[in-house]
Amino acid sequence: MQSTQIRKFILDNLSEHQKDIVRASIRKFGISRQGILRHLNSLIHDGKVAVHGKTKDRYYEIIPTIDFSKLIPISDSINENDIGVKYIFPYLNQLPKNITTICEYGFSNAFNNILSHSNAHHATIGFKQTSQLIQITIQDDGIGCFENIKDVYGLSSNWQAVFNLVKGKTTVAPDKYLGESLFFILRLFDICKIQANGLCLTRKEGRPEWELNECDEKPGTKIMLFISSNSKKDFYSELDEYSVDMESHRFNRTILPITLLLKNGEKLMSRSQAHDVLRGVNLFEEVCIDFQSIDFVSPTFIDEIFRVYALSNEQIHFTWKNAIPVVEKMIWRTVNRDD
Template sequence: MSKRLDPSQIAEFIVQNISEHPKDIARLTSGQFGLSRQAINGQIKRLMEKGLLEATGRTKARVYRLRELVDFQNQLPVDEKFEEDVIWRELVLPKMNGVAKNVIDICQYGLTEMLNNVKDHSGAISVFIWIRRNATRVHMIVSDSGVGIFTKIQKALQLQDPRHALLELSKGKLTTDSTRHTGEGIFFTSRMFDRFSIMSASLWYSRLIEPGDQWLLEVEDRDNVNGTTIFMRINTNSARTTQQVFERYASEPEDYRFSTTHVPIQLAKYGDEQLVSRSQAKRVLARFERFKEVMLDFQRVQSIGQAFADEIFRVFKRANPDIRILHINASPEVEKMISWVSSNAPSPPSSQ
């Protein structure tokens, strides 16, 4: 006797796949579960009756899409009455009805942290928030017309370029006001959401989670814009929790002290330049003394020079034996260079 299919599984499959298959979702679902098109169309009809889907066109030309359950926008003054927790509780939380608690917790953390940054750092007189939600995702945008996050960091730390500010920001524990902030908000927020993006000055920076809990980074030069806009997106079926993210970068389980960081080495590059010099390495190494463990991510870095590798993997490691330096996603060529400088070989490894 065949096992009876759970209608909720079929509905979940439709909802999760309809964005990629707006025209052939019935055929796809029929093939997935071995059911007739008529049965699948019945499921689609019920999802439409629940208000989760909507359709345009007729018969073969019909196109389905997820219906927006929430589309909330508001421009708020940044004044003495501005309180990020009140904004969350009174304006945003009521829009999260039916969303899993772990996802709500992440949205609360991300939104309140970004709003607090606007209040304390941007110099903006107002902030725009936009909350959108459908059956599969929550999108949140926080936008201000203040000084701009990369510009502010660049000036405060006297850095050469906004990209250098982005490199420092990605490490965490960076703040221009240490009396009131720890510099952890953006670091953790960017790792809680499935996609986290910043648009400011002439830079677009985006972190996108991929299968296997790997992250894809995108950095683009764009036309200069005023202020800062933060984009955050999370799937409503995400199993991630704030606690998991905090623990991943803590020194020990159940110890939430931020002691481990993850540094994308590609952010140390300017344009098409290669990572070959000690000065480039020293930019990467800046503020490492604040951490117990540093994970260097060589994703999208095909090669590194001997001086760059030596400064990090021999000179710095010998001078700072209490700081653990690890690396991931290294190409064979990068791996060879790291091994060579670590072993003090007499000549550089062959690239052949």
């Protein structure tokens, strides 16, 4: 019984632990390194896992049952639906309907972003499937989505562009688009990674939910979408989390992971940082400030959001989550002020 559980754990977690799956398995099951390696070698022998490199450079990966990629020249004569129907959607036919819906939405909207905003000449699309996981990759050689957002909105850095993208209703063509597609793509999949302009944004189920790191700067934008082949995610249920009125499915609620604004050990100290958080939130009816991974916030930052801005924008309902006790106390003191 435990052998089945161990091997399932290895397969379920290998994509996130290619270099330390042995250590992760030891932590999970409390058995010896030799015991875990025995199960790992069995998966290698069965053709389910591949091993690369030697000693400390060794890493493992699940051998896909499907591994497709295609270089697509970008022109005015193509559209995202035709490309999806021809190259990607046929692989989805045997999957549950909920996964098919999410994958079709993710691919179509990511590829449409290339056609509409990237100024790219080529795109590479990919589809991988293992017994545990579906992966869709869309990569272009254009301007890069973070740089594009920064330039259009006049922001001071690509880090701010990332935060605006995660905030939602951010688009470089507001006369044509609502700024919803990448917002929901990030949240519909188990893992979503967006690499552009020297930054890698990752959103995944669990904690920490959001990560933003520097990476090698390459042309264009690369989007990688991962979803479990056993996922129970429902398209509309996921969207409903961002709707005040769930029956209408209107996108009028957002959650702001403010940890994405910080780099190099910065702290949330000033009203100007609060202004960065609040940029564009007037487009929403409800705004939730997510303090996950935040260990310090100054009173002025809290005051600017929960008193100054909230009082002058009473049509917006502000909430918060994941605040440590001292920050929670500070917020309550601010919102309950009489003056």
